[in-house]
Amino acid sequence: MSLDTVSYWAKSAPGREYPSGPDMECDVVVAGGGIVGVTTALLLAREGASVALLEARRIGSGATGYTTAKLSSLHGLTYADLTSKLGEDTARAYGEANEEGLAQAARLVEELGIECDLRRKPNLTYTEDESHTSKLSDEAGAAKQLGLPASFVTEAPDLPFEIAAAVRFGDQAEFHPLHYLHALAEAAAEAGCAVHERSRVVSVDQGDPCTVHTEDGATLKAGHVVIATHLPILDRGLYFARSHPERSYVLLARLRSETPQGMYLSDESPAHSLRSVPTPDGDLLMAGGESHKVGQSDEAERYRALEAWTQERFDVESVEHRWAAQDHMPADMLPFVGPLWPFSDRVLTATGMRKWGLAMGTTAAAMLSDEVQGRENRFARTFTPVRANPVAAAPSLAKENANVGFRFVRDRLQRGSADDLALGEGAVVGDGLGQRAVYCDEAGKLHELTARCTHLGCIVRFNDGERSWDCPCHGSRFGIDGEVLEGPAVHPLRPAG
8 A cells, every 4th residue: 555645635736835933913823724724814814903824834734635625514414413412403503504614615716716626516425224214314304404405315326336315415515625725825815914834833821912832932922812723732621532533534546437426425334425526637536434533443454444445336447545634523513613711712712523624614713703803603602612511422521531541541551562663664662661652664764752642641553554653542643753743732752762
């Protein structure tokens, strides 16, 4: 298997480069250059606020650049469950927020003339199992009752295999997320926003004004700070304990037959996602899925399983791209958007998009902009981080945090060996009372790091599918040189010694 796991989106849309950030004062600092952060920065700059947008690496290098890029309010089987656990009003708000985000993204594409392959398509959640038909019928009925564009169907004519039933949402959309995001960043810069890459935020001191510190020593002062870093890099609010991180896999395949043009998600476990992707050499099939908790699976095997699933259902000529994505799954199924914690109205966040962050992230940006401007937003009460939904959240919270505690203790007992590492392999090995993360590069040289995640000290695990060190507790990821690839960690793994 090739270890080239850079997404097609990133390869085909590198975007312009922005300088790192200097010391400065402004109205708002936005940390995070994904869909939430860039859209928030654009909306605020357009309203006359002085804004600094800080991205730790490159614009779109996180979840937005590795998504399946569906703009949709159909998220698997969601609405019957939401209605049952949290009530019809909450379920309706969730659906309307996503529909509003889809519409806002489409308006921005038209207004800014963005060439991003935006295509209106139906989106279907389907089952191949006859015994699941009633469950999909119930979902379609619940969604339609909420005013969503839902119907129940029993055919998907452009798929080369039979389905038993599906929930269909009409007038959804797909696009190239980085062509879109880079255009928004440029529009934000034109509106006066200071855009800075390679400017990792490492701490925020709340005050009047707030003080933001970056890894390279810059200090920024602002009236408000928006933490749009996928999972908040600040532990206030305990978002790492109120959600869990999942990693999933994507491939783009060239087919010998026609490429299906709808958007699809199966109801299997793990689920599989499908859509077409236009490229200069014709449409490719995107297949995604094989989700698991970060750092708790054989990643290379997940890639192989996804390819095998795709080969079983389609006439595949070649697999041309593959990559993995990561997102955080909130315990009560709702994103967190608003004040970072109960005692703050100056530091805001948006997180927990449960793998559907493009439409919802666009609405979240509008909510954050309204919060900064002191305006009411009709979705604020539903998605506020200052909420308690014990019926929906308690079972998941208990399960996931028990898992974290188990890994925190068990992984400290690891006593592997680096003696038998093959080229390109890594392992956590014993080092007295601690552990080292050891990687053998293609030249046979060993690279040794401390194995404790710099977030809360869990022991990292080698990701053999992407050659990274992944934390099985809260999802931080590090390169083989220790560089932070995913938060909530903000500091690299240190060299062992």
